[in-house]
Amino acid sequence: MSHYFVTPAPDERRHDVPAVIWGRSYTFVSSAGVFSANRLDPGTSQLFRLTEPPPDRPARFLDLGCGFGPIAVALADHCPSAAVDAVDVNARALELTTANARRAGVADRLRTYTPDAVPDGLYDEIWSNPPIRIGKPALHDLLARWLARLAPTGHATLVVGKHLGADSLTTWLTSATWAVCRRGSAKGFRVLSVRQPIPS
Numbered sequence: 001m002s003h004y005f006v007t008p009a010p011d012e013r014r015h016d017v018p019a020v021i022w023g024r025s026y027t028f029v030s031s032a033g034v035f036s037a038n039r040l041d042p043g044t045s046q047l048f049r050l051t052e053p054p055p056d057r058p059a060r061f062l063d064l065g066c067g068f069g070p071i072a073v074a075l076a077d078h079c080p081s082a083a084v085d086a087v088d089v090n091a092r093a094l095e096l097t098t099a100n101a102r103r104a105g106v107a108d109r110l111r112t113y114t115p116d117a118v119p120d121g122l123y124d125e126i127w128s129n130p131p132i133r134i135g136k137p138a139l140h141d142l143l144a145r146w147l148a149r150l151a152p153t154g155h156a157t158l159v160v161g162k163h164l165g166a167d168s169l170t171t172w173l174t175s176a177t178w179a180v181c182r183r184g185s186a187k188g189f190r191v192l193s194v195r196q197p198i199p200s
């Protein structure tokens with residue numbers, strides 16, 4: 001017989017989500033109340049399929065909108081010399097990302113933050129399946145805020161659904177003077193690489 005104090009409320013019950021990322025197998029812990037709680041999101045899946053892990057180096061990476069943490073954990077796992085900051089507005093997402101970092105043995109180099117608690121400093125790489133559904137003005141503000149924290153030689157890798165406005169986002173980024181190139185496109189998603197323009 002279960003008791004209320006040992007049985008989590010239904011929305012807090014945790015479950016496993018298996019995924020293969022850049023050739024390695026993971027079993028993430030997830031729960032209701034986070035983005036794509038039951039499987040690796042198809043967009044995130046294409047992000048990994050269309051890219052390779054960054055070269056390992058003592059770099060600082062940001063996963064913007066980490067959800068339960070697949071991108072942040074995979075970055076930390078493939079780049080043992082790097083430090084990864086994982087940011088989300090969802091407290092449960094941050095808890096799960098922390099739990100997943102522990103499971104993957106990368107908790108010493110992966111830190112989770114709410115957006116306003118992130119320490120200062122520049123990022124060598126920003127990776128994101130951004131929260132398109134917050135609407136264009138909020139998305140543009142979000143990207144403007146975090147892309148401004150790219151190191152001069154840094155770049156961001158974003159996955160965006162074509163039906164969710166990947167091409168209009170590219171147009172906006174370009175008009176905001178970012179250099180954008182398409183790293184790949186498959187199954188309705190585009191992976192964009194964004195960097196500071198080379199001064200003319």
Ligand SMILES: C[S@@+](CC[C@H](N)C(=O)[O-])C[C@H]1O[C@@H](n2cnc3c(N)ncnc32)[C@H](O)[C@@H]1O
Nearest residue numbers: 035041044065066067087088089090129130131
């Ligand atoms: C499309 S989901 C991607 C989640 C995860 N990276 C993945 O690939 O499964 C976008 C995430 O951004 C988060 N988010 C929404 N608004 C945000 C904001 N202003 N700052 C940071 N994260 C935000 C959402 O809570 C959500 O977890």
